[in-house]
Amino acid sequence: MTREPVYPPPEPYTPNFLRRIRRGLYSWFGLLNEWDFRIPVGALRFMGLNLLLVNDPAAVRQVMVSAVEAFPKHPYTLWILEPLIGRAIFSVNGEEWAQQRRLVDQAFQVAQLQRVLPQMEGAVEALMARLEAQVDGGSIDADAEMTLVTADVIVRTILSRPLEGAEAEAIFAAFARYQKRAGRALMLRFLRLPRRRLQGYLATHAAPIRAWIAAAIEARLDTGDHSSERSSPQDLLQALIEARDPQSGARFSRDGLVDQVCFLFLAGHETSASSLGMAVYLLGRFPEVQQRLRAEVLQVLGSRAGAPDRPLGFEDLRQLSYGAAIFNETLRLYPPVSFFIREAQTDTELAGSRCPMRSLVTLSPWVIQRHEQHWSEPNAFRPERFLTDAAPADEATSADDRRWARDAFLPYGLGPRKCPGAAFAQQEALLVLAELVRRFAVLPDPEHEPELVARLTLRSRNGIRVRLQRLP
Ligand code: HEM
Known part of the structure; x- marks a missing residue:
């Protein structure tokens, strides 16, 4: 069986950028072509705008780490997200960003x-109860379930209450509409x-x-003395309300809080749900990987004190290296x-290519992490690449793979703008996956193949359908 799970193969090369934009209206992948996965830097000029796609790891570090101030977030980042997250941390630059950070x-x-x-455990328990109820009813939509559990985790973390039922559905539908239109709006802006x-x-x-987030914030601010531990839960919203900049003494305004919480809700569930x-x-697609994970979970549970059917704890999760x-x-x-996307502030060079001032510089984990020169069998699924102590007998994992795992792996970004939620996302993901394989066998749905589209985040247009079997 091929080790290559589903992906939309890149389109053949065309010099006609207008045609690529037309393809990009549906999904950002439409802009790419097969060359992009082989070259260190791609450059073109379209309607007076210089566009660069940077794949070379040293040039990527230049943009995101060593010369980060010369490549702030591109203004397009701000304006496609502004209607939703205002001027929250993700899309602003300079001192405005530094203070928010x-x-x-x-x-x-x-x-x-x-x-x-504990918040994560509460949401994962609710997920397991929903899955238990569906186990005998054919295939389930894992994408919808992962969206609900990750949104539930972040709402519990921010607001100290669960997210359920009709409220969740209305919010997800609005997000899905926004995502679709924002991707299209970016292309139309070109x-x-x-x-x-x-x-x-x-x-x-x-x-x-x-409106939903503003109402939750108003309710908290209107409870009176919100700095008192007696009246307010000690959650992320409360911490944002109380945070004070040690340099200027500034705090988030009411509007600033709405922007920030909208962004944290978006960042905290869309990305985790996608992955x-x-x-x-x-x-489901690789049963031997699933089996090895289940064995690791049972081994970790069995090696510690307490009944093997107790929930996975903090220390257990840290043991799950596979x-x-x-x-x-x-x-x-x-x-x-x-x-x-970033904007070059000066005329410069990136991996030997000219990068004029005001160029729109794109760095794509999707391209870099599937680049032919960075990874052996770039489209194959081989978790062993990320095991630092992989056995020498594991021939498929070369020393090069391990080097690239350091230099050409940037799902959370790099440098000072790197995602501060990476460890949170990792803990949440391990808890969900470990509890899932411990209770259920995940089987593929032979009638279904995900159809990937890249908008604000990477999602499957037709969901992700799998079948579950309860384990004895
Ligand atoms: C698998 C899950 C996640 C992925 C792949 C991810 C990815 C990213 C990436 C790529 C960036 C930076 C983009 C750039 O440099 O332009 C970012 C920024 C950010 N992420 Fe995440 N993220 C994830 C989960 C989370 C979670 C769970 C939270 C919060 C609880 C979070 C909060 C943030 C924040 C606040 C920023 C803005 C940082 C800044 O601009 O200084 N993320 N994330």
Whole structure:
């Protein structure tokens, strides 16, 4: 059986960028062609704009780490997300970003891994109960289930309450509409369609999500003395309310809080849902990987005190090195954020190619992590690449793979803008996957193949269908 799980193969090369934009209206992958997976840097000029795609790992580090100030986030990042997240941390630059990052880092002390584990466990228990109820009814949509569990985790972490039923459905539908339109709006912006019109169109789809979050924040702020431990739960929202910039003494305003929580809700569930959905698909597709993960989980549970049917604890999760390798290999093949865009502030060079001032520089984990020069069998699923102590007998995993796992692996970004939620996402993913394989055998649905589309995040247009069998 081929080790290559599903992916949309790149289109043949065409010099006609307009045709590529037309393909890109549906999914960002439409802009790419097969050459892009072989070259260190691709450059073209379209309607007066210089566009670069940077794959060379040293040039990627230049943009994201060593010369990061010369390559701020591109203004397009701000305006496609502004209707939804305002001027939240993700898309702003300079001192405006630095101050927000100090406040968010402070608030994240609350989201420390051990402290958020009970919230994660609550949401995973609710997930297992939903799966139990569906086990005998044919295939299930793992994508929808992963979206609900990850949104439930982040809502419990931010607001100290679960997310369920009709409320969840309305919010997900609004997010899905926003994603689709935002991807399309980005392509239309390349064609110079007016920004205000495009943003107005996006704002209608963002409105129900912002209203829902604003109401939750108002309710908290209106409970009176919100800095008192007696009246407020010590959750991420409370930490954001109380965070104070040690340099300027500034705090988040009411509007700033809405922006930030909208972004954390988006960042905290869309990305994790995307990767977990694909991980479940891969477990169904590769039964031997699933079996090895189950054996690891049972071995870790059996090696510690307490009944083997107790829930997985903080220390157990840290022992799951094969589980972590599966999740990393999933993030390599299916990076939820499949591209980042930056703007060059000066005339410069990237891996020997001219990069004029104001160029739009794209860095794509999707391309870099499947690049022919970085990875052996780039489209094959081999979690062993990420095992630091892989046995020498594991011939398929070369020393080069391990080097690239360090240099050409950037699902969370790199440098000062790197995702502060990476460890949170990893803990959540291991808990979900370990509890899943412990209770159920995941089987593929022979009638179904995911159809991947890249918009704000990478998702399957037709869901991810698998069958579950309860284990004795
Ligand atoms: C598998 C899950 C996740 C992936 C793949 C992911 C990926 C990313 C990436 C690629 C960036 C930076 C993009 C760039 O440089 O342009 C980012 C930023 C960010 N992420 Fe995540 N993320 C994940 C989960 C989370 C979670 C769970 C949270 C919060 C609980 C979170 C919070 C953030 C924040 C606050 C930023 C902005 C950082 C800044 O601009 O300084 N992420 N994430």
